[in-house]
Amino acid sequence: MTKDANHGPLWVIGIKSLVFTVVTVLATGILAMTIRNSSSGEAVEYTAVFADATSVNRGDxxxxxxxxxxxxxxxxxxxxxxxRVRFTIRKGVPVERGAVIQINFRNLVGQRYLAIKQPGSDAAGTTAGDPVPASAATMVEPGHTFGLEETRPALSLTVLFNGFRPLMRLLDSDDVNALSEQILAVFQGEAATVEGLLESTAGLTTTLAEKDEVIGQLITSLSSVMQTVNSRSGQLDTTVRTMQQLVSGLAADRAAIGGSIEGLGELTDRVAGLLGDTRPSVRRSIEHLGTLSETLDQHSTDVERFLNLLPTKLDRIGRTASYGSWLNFYLCSMDGRIPLPEGYMGDVGVKPVAGRCR
Structure with missing residues (x-):
């Protein structure tokens, strides 16, 4: 029989090689199954519809x-x-009617998994007390589709952080920075520990406790404002209704309002044109009025004497004319011109027709 000088007979070497190969193949298979995250055995397929299935991937x-x-x-x-998420459940695992499919966080890096919460289970999915065997009538049929009322999406961290934003504004910036650094370190896989994160959270909680008076005052003030608004709810409703009626009325009369605005614009143009046409005449009249005023001022003595004697003269002339036909007054003619908007100077007057006026 052939024999190796260093390792003994060849059949021994062959058995060792075979054992090593089998162990290696088994270990590789177990590692592959672990990486694939697959379940062994016969499975039943189900479908679930979610409003949001972010970060849910095949193989979760x-x-x-x-x-x-x-x-x-x-x-x-x-x-x-x-x-729409299709998933399998190992055959023989009971899924009762009324079960809820919840998307939960698998780890801190954002991976998800589907949690089936049976009726009567707590938030963690465990049943309180001794489990009661489910009958076939209360089981979900294979291939069942869980609708939106039977599913729950994962918690939105953005909504959570936005909800805490008003409180974050009251915190000390150093505490917020320390907490942020710890959270980023955990998500980046650095050397930060959960203990450091808890310490920062404790500091955050302490700061919130120190600001409880400010938060209480804010809530009290907000309560007072809401009470005032509630006490004036009738007036507020009346104001809103009146405003709504006003807006509705304006909307119904929008055509008339638009026409009025157009007419007002046209009237403004006409008035501007009229003023432009009459401005030279008015300017000349004002200049002549100034000349007349200067002349009257220069002869103020004569004007004053005339005005003083005018009543006496009119009285004597009236008496003279009333005793006989010694004085006759006739209006033989009158002439004048009226400026029109179109610029035509219309003639106005009375022409002499009687023989005494010729």
Missing amino acids: DVRVAGVKVGTVLDVAVTEGRLA
């Missing part, structure tokens, strides 16, 4: 009470706005 776990019982097959968009 499906768990009941924290135990993996299935795998996510695929995720697709349905109805243009919803997410």
Whole structure:
């Protein structure tokens, strides 16, 4: 029999090689199954519709009470706005009617998994007390589709952080920076520990406790404002209704209002044109009025004497004319011109027709 000088007979070497190969293949298979995150055994397929299935990927776990019982097959968009998730559950695992499919965080880096919460289970998915065996009538049929009322999306951290934003404004900037650094360190996989994160959270809680008086005053003031608004609710309703009626009336009369605005603009243009046409005549009249005023001022003595004697003269002339036909007064003619908007100077007057006026 052939024999190796260093390792003994060849059949021994062959057995060792065969054992090594089998162990290596088994270890590789176990590692591949672990990486694929697949479940062994016969499985039943189900479908769930979510309003938001962000970060849910093929191969993610499906768990009941924290135990993996299935795998996510695929995720697709349905109805243009919803997410349809197909997954499997190991055959023999009961899923009762009324069960809720919840998307939970698997770890701090954002991976998700589907948690099946049976009716009567707590937030963690475990059933309080001794479990009651489910009958076939209360079981979900294979291939069942869980609608939106039977699914819950994952918690939105953006909404959570936005909700705490008003409180964050009251915190000390150093505490907020320290907490942010710890959170970023955890998500980046650096050397920061959970203990440091808890210490920062404790500091944050302490700061909030120190600001409780400010928060209380804010809530009290807000309560007073709401009470005042509530006490004036009738007036507020009346104001809103009146405003609504005003806006509705303006909307109904928008054509008339628009026509009025157009007419007002046209009237403004006409008035501007009229003033432009009459401005030279008015300017000349004012200049002549100034000349007349200067002349009257220069002869103020004569004007004053005339005005003083005018009543006496009119009285004597009236008496003379009343005793006989010694004085006759006739209006033989009158002439004048009136400026028209079109610029034509119209003639106005009375022409002499009687023989005494010729």
